[in-house]
Amino acid sequence: MQGRLHHLVPGGAHTYARGSDQYPEDMAPVLVRGQGARVWDVDGNCFVEYGMGLRAVTLGHNHPAVTQAVQAVLADGVSFTRPTVHEVAAAEDFLATVPGAEMVKFAKNGSDVTTAAVRLARAATGRDLVAICADHPFFSVDDWFIGTVGMNAGIPEATRELTVSFRYNDLESLRELFDRHTDRISCVVLEAATALAEPEPGFLEGVRELCDRTGTVLIFDEMITGFRWAAGGAQQVYGVRPDLSCWGKAMGNGFPVAALAGRRDLMELGGLRTDRPRVFLLSTTHGPETVSLAAFRAVAQVYREEDPVATMEQRGRLLADGVNECARELGVADAVAVVGRPSCEVFVTRDAEGRPSQEYRTLFLQELLRRGVLGQSFVISAAHTERDVAQTIDACREALLVYRKALEAGSVSGFLHGRPVAPALRGHAAPRRLP
Template sequence: MNTEHTADADEFALPLSRQANERLHDLIPGGAHTYAKGDDQYPQDLAPVISHGRGAHVWDIEGNRYIEYGSGLRSVSLGHAHPRVTEAVRREIGRGSNFVRPSIVEVEAAERFLATVPTAEMVKFAKNGSDATTAAVRLARAATGRQRVALCADHPFFSVDDWFIGTTPMSAGIPASTNELTVAFPYGDLAATEELLDRHEGEIACLILEAATHTEPPPGYLAGLRDLADRHGCVLIFDEMITGFRWSEAGAQGLYGVVPDLSTFGKALGNGFAVSALAGRRDLMERGGLRHTGERVFLLSTTHGAETHSLAAAMAVQTTYVEEGVTARLHALGERLAAGVREAAAGMGVGEHVVVRGRASNLVFATLDGDGRPSQQYRTLFLRRLLAGGVLAPSFVVSSALDESDIEHTVDVVAQACAVYRKALDAGDPTPWLAGRPVKPVFRRLA
């Protein structure tokens, strides 16, 4: 499919992807290695299986080309196969990728990271975000001698590990005793957080949250959390998996000027290569090292955590961000896209139903029914029309590889989708436009 052509949504079909999805389910639980990539997140029989990608575009195994948003669950912020990153990776792969002792690349990558995120004093690399956030929680518990973890209830995901997953509807297999050790606080409400800390005085090891998501922090909020953590003796942890690089090269902490005790990075750090980071205060991080006299903390120890090619990718990403002003470009592209989508939705009379939210570099959209409530049915209708128009968009999170023609085409397809959305609202029922079951939320108790 050429992105200049819009297919008839009623005729649009992906028979090869449908067959491949059946094979995936036969061999892989859930049909994907990440629940958010599952075919239940897409209209029935319209979950494309990807062949390859370049820049802001991906091709499915049918040969259809799509403009892609939310690339790699926000990890590919420079675009697929970015030449600067792939060249750095090729160079290191030819030199060997994993040794019995640390590589000099580990020193160089740590120096580069700490120069980019100067609010941190030490860093340790891993392969995924869950390992980093769980290491931060373990370190906070060891440093404070406390067991309870307080997480922000308004943020969707922190880890695949029990301390977090036990709080979701998919808590099967996690002991109730583990769940009891995790408590929650609301984002933006310092009084409620202080009440929680008072109620569990001397029990909470850490406060963990994303500094911002689809809403900006209220004035003084992050500084207030910093003060609460200090007064109650708990560790403040910023999950910067999404905000890292997209908010600023130094993450949300660099943008808002509030320094956490520990922070975790991933996603954009490797532009699709597997690398994450736990960073923070030296006195805390050293508890996982050898230069202290206290009890040792098993912080992070991963066979593949310091693969040289992934660290080379991370260094290339950081250099590209700084030298090419990538964060500013992400914001500019997002602002142009958000304005276009809002104008298209308003023009078709659905401006109060197709709603773009979030920071310009990290846009999501909401699909609301006639009563203004979030609707999986209307989301299905919307996604179906986007896919038929050559736009793969579980979100509107941009990459820097997008250009003006990509944005223009996306807005045109959105306008056509919104015209159908208006018809469904007028009919009072979107079912005739779904052609199958609606998309489903990731976190649900039953399959």
């Protein structure tokens, strides 16, 4: 099956982060179904899954409320030549959830809405530069961002020069950008927080003040923080409101739906209540199809009635405490640790000298896969039970025994089978090039 994928699909997957080069060689499962926090592959293996659809699933696979909502709209058709009542209801649900947003437009993926936000900011300000946070790994598949990463073949140099960067929690680096590019920065794009970094006191407020003073549009990327930090995203948690915010991933619990939301005066530049030149904001055939909007509405309802974030945080703390205790007991705590926000955890893997290591990361992934745990991270969902967490901790304990032997040997040689994983957005297929 893996061979057929690579023969038919460039890279063997439709998302680079899902590629087989992100897993131990010859061990990347091809999946057939999922339920709750577990998935099954074509060979019949069952895994406790983490990462949860690249952080897109917070309620668990095949959540009954979401599945039932989708089934309820299917019989009435899914795509029409005029808006449906579902679009009104979904917009009302979304705007009731997100503080400060006055209008919303739906799409199918995060890249479309972040690029629409950038285009809108450029039109509103008449400026061309985009300032992005260099510490944040991904904003869009479009040229304005991909031109800044190592995998940027095909993107003109002139396009790359229109994106500049600053450092997270470093307000002075942003001030220097504004000083260097006076009246040229259209927008500031960042995640308000990440799994590994919380905003320092005054940082987000300082960014907000700089944007206000310079007439710059502030854009929050809420792809990960939305419905994982809180239903209303990071802006709800930290109390700083952006001019525009971009949403996706968990808002549909795996169904393809994204959203651009923001101030009415900005959003209307793509509408019919403006005398200014109109912005081609978002215009997608499948953006308003009823299935994904029904899924979003079901997710929003679950968040109103329950507290999935609290469940993720409780399970995440349980997992981190258990794995980190195993690492301490086995004397490898300096090499392996679970870190990050409890609802969005990752694991770090280091060699005997304390350096981050892809080789040792791959060894850890290999040993977890052998013991029924699948995940490039420990990003959890509300569907993970304490039993799932206990199974994961047990698998980690056994994996860390192998890890310790490799550390003592000074090499993964003899322990790791095949080549190590490689960065997803690298410039060449090597070191995981296929023959």
